[in-house]
Amino acid sequence: MTEPRYDVIAIGNAIVDVMATCDDELIDELDLAKGGMQLVDADRARELYDAMGRATEVSGGSAANTLAGMAALGAQCAFVGQVADDQLGEIFSHDIRAVGIDFDTAPRDGDPPTARCLIFVTPDGERTMNTFLGASQFLPAAALDDELIASAGILYLEGYLWDPEEPRSAMRRAIEVARQNGRKVAFTASESFVIDRHGDDFRALIEEGQIDILFVNEHELASLTGLAAFEEGLASLAGRIPVLVATRSAKGAVGIAEGVRAEVPAEPVDQVVDTTGAGDLFAAGFLTGHARGEPLERCLRMGAICAAEIIGHIGARSQKDLKQLVAEKLG
Template identity: 35%
Template sequence: MTEPKPFNVFGVGNALLDILALVEDNFIETHDLNRGAMTLMDTIKQGKLLQQLESHPLELRCGGSAANTMMAIAQSGGTGIYSGKVSADTNGEFYQQDMIAAGIQFEIEPADTTQGPTGTCLVLTTPDAERTMCTHLGVSTTLSVTDINVDHLSQCQYSYIEGYLWDAPEPRQASIQTMEQSKRLGVKVAFTFSDMFLVERFGDDFRALLTEYCDVLFCNADEVRHFCGTEDLEACASQLGEKVNQVFITNSDQGCLVVENQTLIHVAGFPVKPVDTVGAGDAFAGGVLYGLTNNLTTAQAARWGNYLGSQVVQIHGPRLSESQHHKLAEIIH
């Protein structure tokens, strides 16, 4: 028998400090921002927006898509190691401490500040719960193959890689290296499309990844319809199920559609009134990955993911403030 691995998940992502603000609709219009989407911007433009928000209360959280997923794993009672690049600045220090305080190992050497600042994501939430994100990736785009600790990876049951890493060459290589090493070490590979714009830009890359490396795929209904070129969600699910063993497709308040060994399962969601949709998909993936690595059935894992996602949309920001493990038995019964 092989020894059980001590950690559940090895996460790789853009380490971004989230700066959260609640704004009125006219703030988005006045600054000509792409409402409901994520826009990359330089330090100067992001800095100008922050100046305009001086009178608003701002909250700081260590973030980035995969980081939020790792947080959800920890809050479910799971364990993990996170790889993301921060700078040796105050934001980087805050990020590292926030991650460790949440129970996730984070041991990447910070970059020298001459390479750029820690990445930041300004998350603007309007009264209808829509989030508009203004992101400066900073030093996160320098995450490289040498930052992937293969010894740490070998101690995890799954690796989890976010699609956002495809946007810069070094993180893309680091992602592929993580997948290749995972295959070599018997670590299962989970991947998330992350965003519609990535599916549009890197669809062919993602198709190759799914066939070659992927054991588990996370995506939402819009992304998968675009990826598969059809509006029929079940047809999309079947198409993906031919490439990947397990597929989890979130479909807002309708819960999710799961494909396992080419069999489709609908798992009901939790109807709630959303306040802020940021981080819901990330929390869902964390709940599922916790379930898959802690002896839940696939349907139970999806149900737990749906629950965490439904809790996150009821708060401002991408993650819950406390452990959710005590709710597990009640939710997945």
């Protein structure tokens, strides 16, 4: 097996995040589920955008956020995702390349436009996300380059993108290519509603041994296993997945790898400003450590450090030097 060119290649939604602060009254007025994520159509996306105050636009998407964190830590990464040939597509492409991630997926002509996530951030730091998937849900299997997939040590898949048929087929193909070339497959469940819709698929992938690294939070773990008790849920998956990582927000995170368990507390934060991207950046720290062969507990600590940095400010891209931050805290 040849040495990988990339540490991680990710397939995910190519989304531009549009973020604005607001008060709780606006959340109620717009009939939004505070702290959650919902899919919206083009008309609802326009309605919500019009209701926003001053906003910041930056390329986002769960897997893309993870790669941005990994690149900041010095990892070599590539991204596969679909944008449209429009202004937001140009913003996404520029932003992701500017942080050192290779991105060569050709833009798609015509409608629908590039995906966007309208994020309302309340004073307590909670983010309410409203996602119009647009062009991102039309990523075809033909957009995949088998040699590119085979050139990465880890293939990282975003659960959000499992919903539409075209990218789901593309990700199944990518899994085949990665397995044929002896590469690892990492998967993030993304959100409980995704598991509610496609849990049978995810459970089948686990049973077939197609997933090497699984990221879930405690709510997703319960949805995936059908077990409300956290420890029971862990026990039901441990041993069926080589590396299982479960995050618990302020309660820290647990990892189980080949029968070895480690736990870390959440890193202290002066103030929680915006929780957008916390799970994405946790995965960034963990995967970077894992790609370097670091011990399980150190990988979890790296994830916790990155997650703590991201919730201290608006947006899902780091504002501090993550490499320096990890070095200061871990040595």
